[in-house]
Amino acid sequence: MIIILILCCYKLLYMRVLLFLFLIISFSCSEDSTSNGPNNNNPSGPNGNVFTFSDIDILGQWDFDQNRVQINNFSEPRKRDININISQRDYDDSLDVGILYVGVSPLSGELSSNEIISCVVGNYGYLPIFEDFQVSYKIAYEDSEFGEEVFETYTITDSLASVDYTYFDFATTADFSQPGSYTIEMSTHMPDDMDAETDTFTRVVESLEFTDVCSLHSLILNEDNSFNLYTTNEEGVTNYVIFGEYALDEENNTLELSVIESSGSETIIGYMYDVEIDENGLISGTVNIEGLCIQLLDGYEEESYFQGLTYIPDSIFEEELISMGFDDQLDNYVITANLDQIGAFGIEATNLGMDENGDNIWTDRLTSLAGVEALPNLEFLQLIGNDLDSINLTQNPELKYFYANFNQFKSVNTSYNTLLNTISIDGNGADVVLDFTNNPNLVNLSVPTCDLTELDLSENPNIEFLDLYNNQLTNVITLNMPNLREVRLQWNNIENMDLSNNALLESLALPGNQLQGTLDVSMCENLTDLNVSMNSGLTCIKVSAFQLDAINNNDPNFNWEYDSGVTLSLDCN
Numbered sequence: 001m002i003i004i005l006i007l008c009c010y011k012l013l014y015m016r017v018l019l020f021l022f023l024i025i026s027f028s029c030s031e032d033s034t035s036n037g038p039n040n041n042n043p044s045g046p047n048g049n050v051f052t053f054s055d056i057d058i059l060g061q062w063d064f065d066q067n068r069v070q071i072n073n074f075s076e077p078r079k080r081d082i083n084i085n086i087s088q089r090d091y092d093d094s095l096d097v098g099i100l101y102v103g104v105s106p107l108s109g110e111l112s113s114n115e116i117i118s119c120v121v122g123n124y125g126y127l128p129i130f131e132d133f134q135v136s137y138k139i140a141y142e143d144s145e146f147g148e149e150v151f152e153t154y155t156i157t158d159s160l161a162s163v164d165y166t167y168f169d170f171a172t173t174a175d176f177s178q179p180g181s182y183t184i185e186m187s188t189h190m191p192d193d194m195d196a197e198t199d200t201f202t203r204v205v206e207s208l209e210f211t212d213v214c215s216l217h218s219l220i221l222n223e224d225n226s227f228n229l230y231t232t233n234e235e236g237v238t239n240y241v242i243f244g245e246y247a248l249d250e251e252n253n254t255l256e257l258s259v260i261e262s263s264g265s266e267t268i269i270g271y272m273y274d275v276e277i278d279e280n281g282l283i284s285g286t287v288n289i290e291g292l293c294i295q296l297l298d299g300y301e302e303e304s305y306f307q308g309l310t311y312i313p314d315s316i317f318e319e320e321l322i323s324m325g326f327d328d329q330l331d332n333y334v335i336t337a338n339l340d341q342i343g344a345f346g347i348e349a350t351n352l353g354m355d356e357n358g359d360n361i362w363t364d365r366l367t368s369l370a371g372v373e374a375l376p377n378l379e380f381l382q383l384i385g386n387d388l389d390s391i392n393l394t395q396n397p398e399l400k401y402f403y404a405n406f407n408q409f410k411s412v413n414t415s416y417n418t419l420l421n422t423i424s425i426d427g428n429g430a431d432v433v434l435d436f437t438n439n440p441n442l443v444n445l446s447v448p449t450c451d452l453t454e455l456d457l458s459e460n461p462n463i464e465f466l467d468l469y470n471n472q473l474t475n476v477i478t479l480n481m482p483n484l485r486e487v488r489l490q491w492n493n494i495e496n497m498d499l500s501n502n503a504l505l506e507s508l509a510l511p512g513n514q515l516q517g518t519l520d521v522s523m524c525e526n527l528t529d530l531n532v533s534m535n536s537g538l539t540c541i542k543v544s545a546f547q548l549d550a551i552n553n554n555d556p557n558f559n560w561e562y563d564s565g566v567t568l569s570l571d572c573n
Contacts, residue, residue: 098198111176346382
């Protein structure tokens with residue numbers, strides 16, 4: 001697939017000037033042979049290769065349609081920035097072959113039961129290889145052990161020269177049809193090989209459900225070597241943005257796209273091969289992005305884009321920014337500098353009441369929050385009753401209060417929002433993926449009616465208010481929450497609760513669960529509100545003398561509800 005990108009450049013330099021024609025926005029460009037590129041960067045590419053830049057700052061945008069067209073990782077031209085560092089060769093290792101790279105076509109996406117396994121085989125030694133040797137792979141699914149190893153023969157047609165490499169496709173295909181993570185371990189087996197460290201290469205492949213494979217809307221390259229990659233959901237709504245950095249290898253005509261993970265590690269997500277820049281400032285190339293399905297749109301759609309603007313695809317979002325005085329026209333773009341001022345933002349859809357099933361009816365709903373990444377000082381975000389299925393909060397480190405009830409989230413990633421005090425995600429559909437382990441400052445957490453079967457709260461010791469109403473939880477551990485004051489766990493499948501470290505607890509709601517035997521609340525002297533009704537297996541509530549006296553004397557401050565067959569006792573023997 002050939003993609004034409006409008007390249008807009010500037011930086012008029014002395015002496016040598018190269019003038020690029022323009023289509024959308026005019027910039028002047030020049031060339032300096034001594035420059036290392038924008039901001040004098042020398043980013044490292046795969047396997048430690050150093051990428052060099054021209055002095056031309058790349059600025060532009062590709063646009064894609066919503067069709068899911070698979071791009072195979074090892075399809076022609078099969079160009080990659082893979083090489084063997086000659087300086088690291090050891091004369092003692094004159095015979096040495098190994099695996100440089102493992103690939104599946106594609107590396108991630110909706111994988112089938114008949115996927116081709118490929119690899120790059122390299123000669124690390126000083127001597128050419130003339131004899132055939134074996135290559136193998138084995139696969140482990142999720143946390144299971146590796147399966148049976150597959151051996152095949154790499155046939156030498158002439159020779160494999162020193163520091164050269166070639167490609168090998170296994171005839172035996174692999175089954176990746178079950179969604180999840182697969183670890184592929186590939187090895188070479190050559191007699192008299194002198195360095196076993198180069199023999200093995202391991203790669204993880206993600207097999208995704210169709211709904212997990214995203215399509216691209218646009219890719220924006222910024223002059224500081226960063227990029228914004230916007231994706232669309234199944235309905236074609238631009239709903240998400242991926243941030244990363246790009247590096248241009250002029251010698252190999254390759255553009256590398258990579259992202260920085262929360263751990264700080266760098267992950268390459270794709271390449272542009274056969275990069276060419278013509279006399280009109282147009283750049284072309286073949287794009288391969290692992291796990292994403294892309295196809296070029298007809299024409300150049302986002303003509304008004306240039307650096308300094310933020311793309312806002314949802315008109316309701318932009319209209320709210322206009323009403324707040326941060327924008328002046330509805331054109332899908334907002335001046336980025338204006339958005340730095342926003343500390344609080346909220347959009348609540350219009351509620352028309354409930355239907356016959358008791359579900360809320362909403363209108364004027366927000367479908368995309370792409371653009372929120374340009375609000376770095378955002379502390380308060382409220383999104384009630386909208387139609388959001390994803391949200392990217394990685395660029396909002398100041399966020400403290402997040403309310404997003406009644407949306408359609410498949411997952412919510414708050415790992416970059418360590419200052420979060422309050423999270424409320426009520427009624428966001430089934431099987432939403434949540435992880436709050438990087439939110440140690442959480443005080444208020446509300447996630448009712450989300451079909452949760454488990455939730456790890458071991459890293460949230462400061463929680464005071466916990467609402468997990470109407471899920472499918474079997475166990476909730478609160479021992480690490482000494483400040484807990486109110487808990488709402490009605491209509492789950494909880495069998496027991498250990499409250500021995502929750503002395504400050506004031507309110508506990510557990511009706512409609514599966515409590516068994518004894519519930520001990522004797523250490524919770526402040527527990528004035530208790531509801532454990534509709535727990536057929538509960539027989540006794542262990543109480544303190546103070547609590548027993550208050551209940552027996554009908555203390556108006558105590559509101560305890562429990563089934564008639566349940567007894568109150570100091571020891572429950």
